[in-house]
Amino acid sequence: MKVALIHATTTALKPIEKAFQKAAPEIELLHFMDTNLLSMMERSGGLTPEIIRRFSALVNLAAESEANCIQLTCSAFNNITSILQPMHAVKLFRSDEAMLDEALAYERIGLISTVKETPVALMSYLREKKPDCNIESLVDPGIIHLLFKGRNDEHDERVRNMIQQMDGIVDVIILSQYSMDHIAHQVQTSVPILTAPQATVNRCISYLRKAQAPCSGPTGIRRV
Structure with missing residues (x-):
């Protein structure tokens, strides 16, 4: 299984990696980062078309990596998930x-x-x-x-x-x-x-396990 992580700062790397390593070390982590996003957000005071475009580019790369889900790690950008989720089949999780x-x-x-x-x-x-x-x-x-x-x-x-x-x-x-x-x-x-971090990882793992679980339903029924 693969989880793509979207970062706006380097400071989120260690906490989220540590949490995944503790709970599910077998999961492959893919990191996508744009460290200019936070400065742009601070200057503008909120989401702008340019921020959304740049963030969307990260999500596109993550989706193309065939990740099983995409996890944000910067809380200031959480509301962007409602804009970008309809564009992607893969699940996007807010950071928190x-x-x-x-x-x-x-x-x-x-x-x-x-x-x-x-x-x-x-x-x-x-x-x-x-x-x-x-x-x-x-x-x-x-x-x-x-x-x-x-x-x-x-x-x-x-x-x-x-x-x-x-x-x-x-x-x-x-x-x-x-x-x-x-x-x-x-x-x-x-x-x-x-x-x-740990709550986020636990939810990711729960989602991934449910997604991988075989569909249940009636078995042994044969129509002729």
Whole structure:
């Protein structure tokens, strides 16, 4: 089985590869990346025709690779799946839908983000599923770029500060970017912290196994 991964940053590579290696090392991972997409999104403040065109090119390549499903890893681009899915037979997964579905079991949901465009994509999904859900959001815009500069400790400290601010005012905390996955193990909180990579991989695997399962139906019936 093959899973194609669509990336807008290099920071998602390690978390998603680690999660797949833990759960299903036999799955072949194909990586498709355009690291200019995030900068374009930050400049425009949202999806533009050019961003959609470039993202579509990645999805086309992934589909042509005969992957069994395509998985996004950057939450800021989640809403593009509704635009591109009708163009492809292969299943496209948002980067965080499995994690967000878990979060919907809670009344008050807290979002921690390091890309300012991310909360819009996450909130739209949550409110489509549960219109009356209570969402709190904290964003430290652009600090994901600290990781690109090797300033990992500063990045992690600022994320931990946001988690501490959110703790106690919500029932669950979501770390929106894959690049924050490791920080969930660095803090003690009074509420659960959800991260996307492992939940994402588990959903991919479940989908792939169902797709491969033989169709069930009546057997041993012969008409003459």
